[in-house]
Amino acid sequence: MYNEDPYIWMENLNDVRVISFIERENNRFRKYIGELPKKLEDRIKKYMFIPTIIKMKISDRGYFYLTKEKSFKIFLLKNGERKRLIDSSSLGENIIITDFYIDDSGRYLAYKYSYSGSDKGFVNILDLDSGEIIYKFNEDLYGFTWISGEKFYYIKFYREKPTPEGVRPPACRVFLMEDGVKKLVFGENLETNKFIYLKKSYHSSKVFATVKYGWISSKVYGGDIDDPSEWNEIYGGDFIVYPIEYIKDRYYLLSYEGGGLGKIISIDGEVKPIVEEWIYPLRDATIFDEKIIANYLINASSSLIKFNLDGTFEEKISLSELSTIRIIDAKRNEILLRLESFTIPYKIYSLDKSGLKLIDGIELSENFMVEERWIKSKDNIDIHVFIVRKKGVSLRKIVIHGYGGFNVSLTPRYRPLSIPFLMDGGVFVIANIRGGGEFGEKWHRAGIRERKQNVFNDFISVLEYFKKLGSKIVAIGRSNGGLLVGAVLTQRPDLLDGAVIGYPVLDMLRYHKLYIGRAWIPEYGDPNDPEDYKFLRKYSPYHNVRNIRYPPILIYTGLGDDRVHPAHALKFVARLKDINAPVFLRIETHSGHSGAVPDIKVKEYAD
Numbered sequence: 001m002y003n004e005d006p007y008i009w010m011e012n013l014n015d016v017r018v019i020s021f022i023e024r025e026n027n028r029f030r031k032y033i034g035e036l037p038k039k040l041e042d043r044i045k046k047y048m049f050i051p052t053i054i055k056m057k058i059s060d061r062g063y064f065y066l067t068k069e070k071s072f073k074i075f076l077l078k079n080g081e082r083k084r085l086i087d088s089s090s091l092g093e094n095i096i097i098t099d100f101y102i103d104d105s106g107r108y109l110a111y112k113y114s115y116s117g118s119d120k121g122f123v124n125i126l127d128l129d130s131g132e133i134i135y136k137f138n139e140d141l142y143g144f145t146w147i148s149g150e151k152f153y154y155i156k157f158y159r160e161k162p163t164p165e166g167v168r169p170p171a172c173r174v175f176l177m178e179d180g181v182k183k184l185v186f187g188e189n190l191e192t193n194k195f196i197y198l199k200k201s202y203h204s205s206k207v208f209a210t211v212k213y214g215w216i217s218s219k220v221y222g223g224d225i226d227d228p229s230e231w232n233e234i235y236g237g238d239f240i241v242y243p244i245e246y247i248k249d250r251y252y253l254l255s256y257e258g259g260g261l262g263k264i265i266s267i268d269g270e271v272k273p274i275v276e277e278w279i280y281p282l283r284d285a286t287i288f289d290e291k292i293i294a295n296y297l298i299n300a301s302s303s304l305i306k307f308n309l310d311g312t313f314e315e316k317i318s319l320s321e322l323s324t325i326r327i328i329d330a331k332r333n334e335i336l337l338r339l340e341s342f343t344i345p346y347k348i349y350s351l352d353k354s355g356l357k358l359i360d361g362i363e364l365s366e367n368f369m370v371e372e373r374w375i376k377s378k379d380n381i382d383i384h385v386f387i388v389r390k391k392g393v394s395l396r397k398i399v400i401h402g403y404g405g406f407n408v409s410l411t412p413r414y415r416p417l418s419i420p421f422l423m424d425g426g427v428f429v430i431a432n433i434r435g436g437g438e439f440g441e442k443w444h445r446a447g448i449r450e451r452k453q454n455v456f457n458d459f460i461s462v463l464e465y466f467k468k469l470g471s472k473i474v475a476i477g478r479s480n481g482g483l484l485v486g487a488v489l490t491q492r493p494d495l496l497d498g499a500v501i502g503y504p505v506l507d508m509l510r511y512h513k514l515y516i517g518r519a520w521i522p523e524y525g526d527p528n529d530p531e532d533y534k535f536l537r538k539y540s541p542y543h544n545v546r547n548i549r550y551p552p553i554l555i556y557t558g559l560g561d562d563r564v565h566p567a568h569a570l571k572f573v574a575r576l577k578d579i580n581a582p583v584f585l586r587i588e589t590h591s592g593h594s595g596a597v598p599d600i601k602v603k604e605y606a607d
Helices: 016-033 036-048 418-423 441-445 453-468 480-491 517-524 530-539 567-578 598-606
Strands: 052-059 062-068 072-078 081-087 095-102 108-115 122-127 132-137 141-148 151-158 171-178 181-186 194-200 206-213 217-224 232-237 241-247 250-255 263-267 271-275 282-288 291-298 301-308 313-317 324-330 334-341 344-352 355-362 369-376 382-389 397-401 427-432 472-478 498-502 553-558 583-588
Touching: 016 567, 016 583, 036 418, 036 598, 052 095, 052 324, 052 334, 052 344, 052 355, 062 095, 072 095, 072 108, 081 108, 095 141, 108 141, 122 141, 141 194, 151 194, 171 194, 206 241, 217 241, 217 250, 232 241, 232 250, 232 263, 241 282, 250 282, 263 282, 271 291, 282 324, 282 334, 291 324, 301 324, 369 453, 382 418, 382 453, 397 453, 418 427, 427 453, 453 472, 453 480, 453 530, 472 480, 480 498, 553 567, 567 583, 583 598
Parallel strands: 397 427, 397 472, 472 498, 498 553, 553 583
Antiparallel strands: 052 062, 062 072, 072 081, 095 108, 108 122, 122 132, 141 151, 151 171, 171 181, 194 206, 206 217, 217 232, 241 250, 250 263, 263 271, 282 291, 291 301, 301 313, 324 334, 334 344, 344 355, 369 382, 382 427
């Protein structure tokens, strides 16, 4: 272990030494793997290029939706007919469409796109009546919320520069655009690391502005959509709270105060409990047709329950078991649901007064067995895992995936990369460890800051469990999951037969100085605080490389990643090479944290 930072120069990606290092390591990796990836590319394409609906929105004109296949496309679905509106391939090379927004009438379409997976994006607003682009923004914008006609709000994310009033980044502000003139209308003087999200009511003229501090607390503001000067605080505190709706003169909110599992409250001068906490976490809720639709996680799988507005149970909405369901849009009389699982890339359902109907979807013919098990962690906490494999396949060769942070839940999802591995007799395991949101806010908070070691202990316990069964194990993690695998690699390399670490956070003493890393201080802690420094230093993978035997390691990242600096990967590889560890580095020049065009992702996955 060491305290100095001999590779700090690698944080300058324009340094000729860094450029040389990247080229040298990429060449070394390519020479090592040879032609092997090409044998996998076509198999991965088969599952990756399935046209998949990512997002769908309701409008008076029809359903607008974004698909990912060989490129990214936006369509309008009306009366069973599909019309293509935007294709990312027409916007330029290495372009991905990351999001879109549509006004209620379906006339104005705002679509956000980026180069090479960068988080920094561009936004065009298209008038679908005239076919003309009426606005072009070269800024970090999101949350477009229409008031009427060409009058709308949007949120600007200050990534690198301070806000107009001088607050240092990262920070957010809400602007009003009217007649081509923009005006700051909400969020002035909010501190660094305060993020804003807008939500429009479809049962009233209200709008909500949620102000979050990291992933641990929030406040909800609201008022008439036409008058942001009167948006006042509705509810909030040292816990997470989200707006649901304003209906029948009451605000409905989803609050994680108390036990942290989530409850629905209403406010009309006084706070009234509507749906109390259950034993399972409530992840989302909406209101349509004067009914509450609550989306619960039961052992990391989604379950929908309908309540009356007074909280009376009405029914469970039956959909596929062991799946992930998201409420992707909600209007007064209709909501859209998106379902996916290990073998279902997507299914889109509409729920209205007449019931549930399938709008579109795909399900693979491949048949895998999904098993759930519980494994004891170091402190006797039960850890839930999914085990996916073909029927009759033993637990001989296993890839174990984990994340453990930022309240992210690892639920049954479609992962194209895993399908060829499963078809060849591999086993894919998902570990629902602390730090995630699978079992509520307490589960999340049990894996943050000084309690981060709980996350690693949970994952280590899962590795030990399968190791005792005689399994060969490769651990895989991306982003915060890369931190997980990096920490476990440096603490218990004996449990791993291989490690794959992608777009990772690995230098915990300087993460806050690189790109938007400061935004993660509520989750990880502040390296500038002496007490936080101690626990960060204790597990920081970059600072805990020892001269011992490590399993084969592949670390991969992209130069387009402007969220997690590639230096995390570069510096860690350099330290491992110092002790002659069997480590390889793969750097993609046209990918980032938000992804890449599908052709590039196929090559990355194949490697």
